[in-house]
Amino acid sequence: MSAETASEPKKSDKKASTKTSKFATEPGAQADSDSGLRTLIKLASHRDRIMLPVWIYALLATVGGTAYSLKKLYPAQSDRDKLGASIGTNPSLRALYGPLYDTHSLGALTAWRTLGFGGLLIGIMVVLLITRHTRAEEESGRLELLGSGAVGRNAPLSAALSIAVGVCFGIGLLTAVVMVALGQGAGGALAFGACLFAVGVAFAGTQAVAVQLTETGRAANGIGALVLGVAYLLRTVGDAAGNSGGAGWVAWLSPFGWIERVHPWAGNRWWVLGVTLAAGVVAAAVGYRVQNARDLGSGLLPQRPGPASAGPGLRGVFGLGRCLQQPTLLGWMAGIFVFGIVMGSIAKGIDQLLNDNQQVEKIIGRYGGVQGLTDSYLATAVSFLGMAAAFYAVQAVLRLRGEETSGRAEPVLSGSAGRLAWAGSHLVFPAVGSALVMAAGGLGVGVGAGAVLGDFWGWVGRMVRAGLITTPALWIIAAVAVALFGLMPKWTAGAYGVFGVLVFIAYLGPLVNAGQWFLDLTPFTHIPKVPGGVFHWTPLVWMTAVAAVLSAVGLVGFRRRDVSSA
Structure with missing residues (x-):
């Protein structure tokens, strides 16, 4: 074989090289951005196989235990009417528990008592989940290792959102089943479960943005906790003010305020759920956009360089x-x-x-x-x-x-x-x-x-x-x-x-x-x-x-x- 012949690449090699080059030069293509998604979802599910059942059980037990206790505490309609009057005239009680829209069903009482607390628990859960499978993995260097293989840029965030949204959907569905089993109307039960699902989607979306802002998982969790705290505070201020003017509109700035105003078993305002879900979807889309615009391992918020030498307190x-x-x-x-x-x-x-x-x-x-x-x-x-x-x-x-x-x-x-x-x-x-x-x-x-x-x-x-x-x-x-x-x-x-x-x-x-x-x-x-x-x-x-x-x-x-x- 001559040198000229040996130096000429085979047609098959040239074709393979062309395919490889095309794949490498188009990493942002939608077909490749979520490559390996199914595998990452399986991996994340395996890692969370103990934590997630504990969260689900705790939330279901909270709802079921609260419904059981309220049934014993307020068995007569007169007792429930007194409770409703107390909530309506006491801003402090509304700030703690939220407004009570109906006193004629156990379901409405349960929604009043658990939507705020249950929504907060779900928010904490999704913040921890999404940070654990995105920014924490990126900080440790494991995400870079995965990205060197057949894993798309968006796959880790998509896997984290899939797990979080799937768990929230399961919690909402099982909660509705529990309330139906307790004899409450199916329509209100579905609205109640949908509230828990929707608030989880909303905070999953905001956390998808939070993990793009910093370089550490701890800081991302801190931002998520700050968002939850501000949202809960807005709900508290708005509910304390009530609907008689003043600052009552502030509650509409918070996902916690949105799910309260769905009124499960007291009107079932489904359109408010649409607002909550839309907010989560829009926030998640922003998270994807920011992720594709930044470098791996970096964050949008600049890291402040430390001093050249440690002070006495850091030695x-x-x-x-x-x-x-x-x-x-x-x-x-x-x-x-x-x-x-x-x-x-x-x-x-x-x-x-x-x-x-x-x-x-x-x-x-x-x-x-x-x-x-x-x-x-x-x-x-x-x-x-x-x-x-x-x-x-x-x-x-x-x-x-x-x-x-x-x-x-x-x-x-x-x-x-x-x-x-x-x-x-x-x-x-x-x-x-x-x-x-x-x-x-x-x-x-x-x-x-x-x-x-x-x-x-x-x-x-x-x-x-x-x-x-x-x-x-x-x-x-x-x-x-x-x-x-x-x-x-x-x-x-x-x-x-x-x-x-x-x-x-x-x-x-x-x-x-x-x-x-x-x-x-x-x-x-x-x-x-x-x-x-x-x-x-x-x-x-x-x-x-x-x-x-x-x-x-x-x-x-x-x-x-x-x-x-x-």
Whole structure:
């Protein structure tokens, strides 16, 4: 074979080369942008095979448990009419629960009580889901590895949205089935389920934009939480103002306000659902557009370069831990403080909500003790804030595992920093930070209660004390996360499941009149019910000791295992 012949490419090789070149030069073509979508959906579903059933079960149990409790609390139409009158004349109650549009059906009462809280839970779920499968994967470098193969640019975002929207659809459908099984009208049940589905779609769309703005998953989750908080605040302000003019229109700026105005079992205004779904679709389209216009690994918001040399506060492993954990702590303190003010400001109207209903008084007593009605309600408010703040405690612990799996822990540990010092630099935040979050929550409740009840500084002092007393319950849940991190690192995320189960027992147990042995499974049951109740040190000491032992076991396990182990 001559050199000339050897240098000439074969026709088949030339044809293959032409095809490959065409594929490479048209990466933005629609046919290729979602390549590998089905495989990514399967992968994401496998990763979330434990977390998603827990979310679905928690939401369904919340709806079913609330419907069951409302049926027992307000069995007669006269009781429901009194409740409706109380809601209509009390702005604080409307701010907390939303407006009640109809009192003639159990379904309408259930929608009033659960749409706001259930919609918020679904919003949190989709924010975490979409960040987990997009920006977090991009930050870790795994998305770049996948993109080097036969995976289109839009496939990861499409997979995340498919999972989130599919789960929201399943929750909406199963919720409708539950309400029909409880004897409620099918039309209202479908509208109710569609509300939960639509609000999930709306926040999935906004999170598709949020993950394009920053370079880290933590910041993307922060933006998503900010969007949820602003939306909930707009709903609160609008509902408190009511429909008699003023700022009532503000609720129409929030997806939470939209789904309330669908009026399930009280008109079923389907067109409002169309607005909610359209907002989610438009936001998702913006997310796709921004994603295709930016570089992989970058965000639209510019990253501020750090100083050339570390200041005194950043030197050492504890300075690094503070830098990583402090923004989250401050955000939680601010959020819990604001919600504490809202809950405390309702104290003066709590007697209107009850309307001499002995069943409601009994349930509040199970939450907050057997003392006076106002004291019992305020103790219940602090307990609810503690249940929410327990999520922060778990989140702060799991930052350890995030640093480990991302590879950032190994360079730190390869220097002079010891394992216990590095772990302690993070664990000081679920320990001390939990107390600060609960102090902020108690302060908020005290400010709200003092503003409407008088004796401002007295209520502030009592409620801050109540918040701090709740802290050992958070330490127990955080200590479980530490133990999992040290002994079974692969299952560290299971701490969220433990958190969900314990909060589920504490929240729904009193509503469904569960047995005391069942309520005793959660640490929140053992917290002294203050203000007004009898204070005992014994349960606090025992809970603190148990949390210390679990944490010590986890740290010993971490010292003995390999770093970044599966």
